[in-house]
Amino acid sequence: MNKFDVVVVGAGPAGSTAAYLLAKAGLKVLLLERGRGAGSKLLWGGKAYAQPLRDVWPELDKEAPIHRWVTKERISVLWGERAITLEYKLGRRVAFTSPLTELAAWMARKAEAAGALFLDEVVVEEIVVKDGRVVGVRSGGDFVAADVVIDAEGANRLLLEKLGLADRPNPYHMAVAAKEVISLDPRLIEERFGLERDEGLSWLVLGDVTLGIPGGGFVYTMRDTISIGIVLNVGYGAEAAEKGVLRDHISRLLENFRTHPYFRHYWKEADVIEYGGRMTVEGGLRFAPKRLYANGLLVVGDAAGMLVNAGYTIRGVDTAVTSARVAAEAVLEARDKGGFTEENLRGYEERLRKSYVYKELVDHSGVAEIFGDPFFFSKVPPFLVRAASKVFEADYAEPTLLEALKTSAQEEEINMLRLMLKVGRVVRRI
Amino acid sequence: MSQPSRLRPLKLEELLRRNVWDVDEERHIEILRQDGLPQKALQLLCPMGCYSMAGDKLLMSYEGCVECGTCRVLSTPQQIRWEFPKSGRGIQYRYT
Ligand SMILES: Cc1cc2nc3c(=O)[nH]c(=O)nc-3n(C[C@H](O)[C@H](O)[C@H](O)COP(=O)(O)OP(=O)(O)OC[C@H]3O[C@@H](n4cnc5c(N)ncnc54)[C@H](O)[C@@H]3O)c2cc1C
Numbered sequence: 001m002n003k004f005d006v007v008v009v010g011a012g013p014a015g016s017t018a019a020y021l022l023a024k025a026g027l028k029v030l031l032l033e034r035g036r037g038a039g040s041k042l043l044w045g046g047k048a049y050a051q052p053l054r055d056v057w058p059e060l061d062k063e064a065p066i067h068r069w070v071t072k073e074r075i076s077v078l079w080g081e082r083a084i085t086l087e088y089k090l091g092r093r094v095a096f097t098s099p100l101t102e103l104a105a106w107m108a109r110k111a112e113a114a115g116a117l118f119l120d121e122v123v124v125e126e127i128v129v130k131d132g133r134v135v136g137v138r139s140g141g142d143f144v145a146a147d148v149v150i151d152a153e154g155a156n157r158l159l160l161e162k163l164g165l166a167d168r169p170n171p172y173h174m175a176v177a178a179k180e181v182i183s184l185d186p187r188l189i190e191e192r193f194g195l196e197r198d199e200g201l202s203w204l205v206l207g208d209v210t211l212g213i214p215g216g217g218f219v220y221t222m223r224d225t226i227s228i229g230i231v232l233n234v235g236y237g238a239e240a241a242e243k244g245v246l247r248d249h250i251s252r253l254l255e256n257f258r259t260h261p262y263f264r265h266y267w268k269e270a271d272v273i274e275y276g277g278r279m280t281v282e283g284g285l286r287f288a289p290k291r292l293y294a295n296g297l298l299v300v301g302d303a304a305g306m307l308v309n310a311g312y313t314i315r316g317v318d319t320a321v322t323s324a325r326v327a328a329e330a331v332l333e334a335r336d337k338g339g340f341t342e343e344n345l346r347g348y349e350e351r352l353r354k355s356y357v358y359k360e361l362v363d364h365s366g367v368a369e370i371f372g373d374p375f376f377f378s379k380v381p382p383f384l385v386r387a388a389s390k391v392f393e394a395d396y397a398e399p400t401l402l403e404a405l406k407t408s409a410q411e412e413e414i415n416m417l418r419l420m421l422k423v424g425r426v427v428r429r430i
Numbered sequence: 431m432s433q434p435s436r437l438r439p440l441k442l443e444e445l446l447r448r449n450v451w452d453v454d455e456e457r458h459i460e461i462l463r464q465d466g467l468p469q470k471a472l473q474l475l476c477p478m479g480c481y482s483m484a485g486d487k488l489l490m491s492y493e494g495c496v497e498c499g500t501c502r503v504l505s506t507p508q509q510i511r512w513e514f515p516k517s518g519r520g521i522q523y524r525y526t
């Protein structure tokens with residue numbers, strides 16, 4: 001088994017996509033995964049945008065483990081017992097929910113069915129370089145040779161760091177999530193959230209669910225489970241912990257969220273069947289490695305920083321799939337040109353820059369600015385909720401909206417002009 | 431105590447009982463140097479509560495780790511040795 005055209009490291013969405021497309025094109029592909037089966041180390045929110053996945057698997061709608069199509073998007077700002085909620089009812093089916101454990105397993109099965117050799121329980125320890133080019137990978141005492149290696153190791157880039165292509169990430173560019181899976185009868189999910197049989201909801205919550213620390217809460221409905229979680233920026237979270245602003249464990253924030261009077265009715269009798277955590281990227285392009293390709297090497301997915309964190313939504317799976325699709329095209333192009341040299345693989349970055357992924361990453365840089373500005377998390381939510389309370393909780397004549405905003409700004413010690421400027425700057429790039 | 435148990439916050443220990451691990455005999459994460467470690471951040475942000483205090487020292491129990499990498503990002507290679515568990519060991523997520 002010792003020589004492959006392509007070795008792919010990591011059977012997440014990115015790795016399985018690359019392995020699938022290259023095996024389908026007739027190359028000899030080895031897909032390596034450290035977990036027991038693909039997906040066993042993965043956890044997400046979870047909804048995936050379908051069209052970029054259909055570009056790889058036109059049969060997606062028939063075959064993939066699609067739990068529900070998102071027909072409702074909600075955003076809430078929560079402070080204390082008060083909440084403001086905005087709901088958008090979609091007119092079209094663009095994204096679906098599914099546990100990532102299931103979705104990633106399906107993608108790896110597709111790669112295997114296309115002819116890739118899938119080996120799990122293999123921790124790749126090194127991408128091996130010889131005479132200035134990548135020649136294969138090493139795990140334990142075993143070396144596997146490859147003409148080209150595709151690094152799809154995800155956000156924990158042990159291999160790229162070893163190669164010197166990435167540094168240990170800046171904590172402010174990362175976020176950590178704690179998540180629970182709640183088991184609930186599908187009919188109750190549909191009744192309580194107002195959904196039809198295959199419809200789902202995606203819900204983002206900002207405010208004191210994170211104690212005003214940059215981050216948020218999420219709720220996604222799967223077929224017969226609900227995914228709820230709390231995400232905290234690692235840098236700001238650590239600061240808050242050291243300063244004593246954060247005194248409780250992250251699981252406690254999540255449990256407070258689950259049992260909050262505004263939310264708990266949705267799943268009041270339901271049990272938590274799994275609890276977990278995973279880290280994600282918030283830095284966008286700032287997290288990108290020093291290079292996306294080298295002699296005999298391509299980097300795809302989270303490892304390449306191809307994750308759009310647009311505040312109201314994390315898009316990492318469709319972008320991982322797309323970066324891997326583009327990488328697979330570049331590999332085939334390089335093969336036709338006669339070899340996987342750096343020069344011949346340059347098409348990867350060029351194609352990527354033209355894809356929607358890159359455009360999204362650049363356009364949404366305003367979001368990175370939000371995450372770089374704790375003001376939006378600690379000051380804006382209480383201000384908005386206070387203004388709403390003045391309008392909706394007046395015993396006698398309620399103030400005008402403008403009055404309510406003005407006095408709330410004063411009471412929260414917010415400079416209105418500064419707020420408007422900040423909001424204006426961000427909205428243009430969200 | 432009139433609230434049903436599902437409407438009260440569960441303790442971390444109770445949440446951990448929901449999970450499946452295949453724990454390796456060998457530890458994959460180890461504190462090498464205590465100096466300068468953000469003690470509170472590690473205790474509160476490690477989602478699985480793997481870090482706790484023993485006197486004035488930080489203690490790391492690798493058994494409940496989900497290999498998320500947060501403690502890695504909050505430390506240097508000199509402070510914490512961090513590897514993935516071998517042969518598929520560690521957390522076995524099922525519905526996440
Ligand atoms: C809390 C949270 C919520 C999210 N919500 C969403 C969402 O709703 N929608 C969305 O689109 N995205 C979401 N994301 C992001 C999304 O999950 C990722 O962007 C996506 O999984 C990236 O895919 P990938 O294949 O690049 O990396 P990964 O999915 O991380 O896959 C990497 C794989 O490589 C394996 N691996 C790593 N190192 C090695 C090694 N040395 N040897 C062998 N195998 C190795 C890992 O076990 C893993 O299976 C979320 C992420 C988090 C953390």
Ligand code: SF4
Nearest residue numbers: 476495496498499501
């Ligand atoms: S990797 Fe994550 S789960 Fe494991 S000890 Fe570190 S912070 Fe905790």
